Amino acid sequence: MEKIFSFGKILLMGEYAVLHGADALCLPLKTGQELTVTDGPEGKIQWKWKYKDQMLASFSFDAASLEEESNGTANWVVLLMNFIREQNPDFLRQGGKSLEFVNLFPPQWGLGSSSATISSLCRLAGVDPFVVNRQLMGGSGADIACTTAQNWFLYRNGDNGPQTWEIPFNYHFSENTWFVYSGNKMETASHLKSFSSESRYAVSWMQANDFVYRFISVPTLPEAMQITYEHELLIGEAIGKESIANRFRDFPGKVKSLGAWGGDFFMALSLQEPGFVRGYFYNKGYGTVLSWKELTETKYF
Incomplete structure (x- = not known):
């Protein structure tokens, strides 16, 4: 045997851009x-x-x-x-x-x-x-x-093939980061085919690298939230899709799509207490709300 x-x-940042040689921020579970x-x-x-x-x-x-x-x-x-x-x-x-x-x-x-x-x-x-x-x-x-992989890392699929760089320190805002299941399973292969035909390529994909690098080492949560907001705007413009954040305009924090937009999990960052964050999304009809620690450290779900 x-x-x-x-x-x-979880693909934290750099989604879609990584298809064009930009760097992605990846989180193995x-x-x-x-x-x-x-x-x-x-x-x-x-x-x-x-x-x-x-x-x-x-x-x-x-x-x-x-x-x-x-x-x-x-x-x-x-x-x-x-x-x-x-x-x-x-x-x-x-x-x-x-x-x-x-x-x-x-x-x-x-x-x-x-x-x-x-x-x-x-x-x-x-x-x-x-x-x-x-x-x-x-x-x-x-x-x-x-x-x-054992730890979060940067990934690039460039001219020299796949490359990875392990990040030698922990994520700074694990107590303020949440993962919410959207209730919609996204089939990656079929989505990528539709993306390749729908994408407007309105921006330089390498601009996403700036947000990825800043997010890794940003010192404060408000700055991290601003980076996720700007990254969402960039990718949304590039692929011609509305950000999931627009569904949660009254949320005291920032919401970011993860991986293929429109399905699977999305990420929420907030200074609010855990009970408030869970309650907010539960009341919106989202029954699976996991903290950073729960998603990254739990083996059996």
Whole structure:
């Protein structure tokens, strides 16, 4: 038996701009997804994806041909296996294996189920997960970088390929930062395709770097809130979308989109007490409000 763990992720700043060579601020989480590999029936690959006691997906394939033996709903998995075999043609062709992927967080939260699966399976196969992710999902690869990172970091997908720089100090405002689940799961691959056709490219994407660098080391929370506000304006203008912050004009603080706009989690910064912040979003209909510490340090949700 072999186990491989991949961490979940939050893209704090630099979303969309990172697709054009700018730097992104990435936050790997303690939660994630665990892959357990055991022997299976000869000549077969058994694939299971679970969260707690829920079976989210279950497939069986011929190990050599990858022909599915169930109901033809595993196209994404077959594509993933084929892209891996472009780098390692012998991967799981012989014998039989059972692959069980277990989420430690609700899959609808958008914390990186797909990137965790890609990363874990590529590490099992000994192939480059960034190449496979680019073929299968598109995007910058920042999610893949999070799956093996220990601390928050800067990420760049430039001419020299993916690069990361670990930030050697802790985030300054963890007591004043909240993550709120929007209630809407964003499918990254399809969203990126629509983004590429919708984006107005109205700004220089490298302007986002200024906000990223300032946010990392800003000394006061009011300054951090102003930076997030300006970053939101920049990205909103570039992609032609309205900021989620406009839904919360009466919130005593600042609200920022995270990752793909319109889905998954958004971030709130405020000087208000925890009870006030939670109550504000609960009253707006948002039932999942997590502190920085809760989201970054909890393993099992």
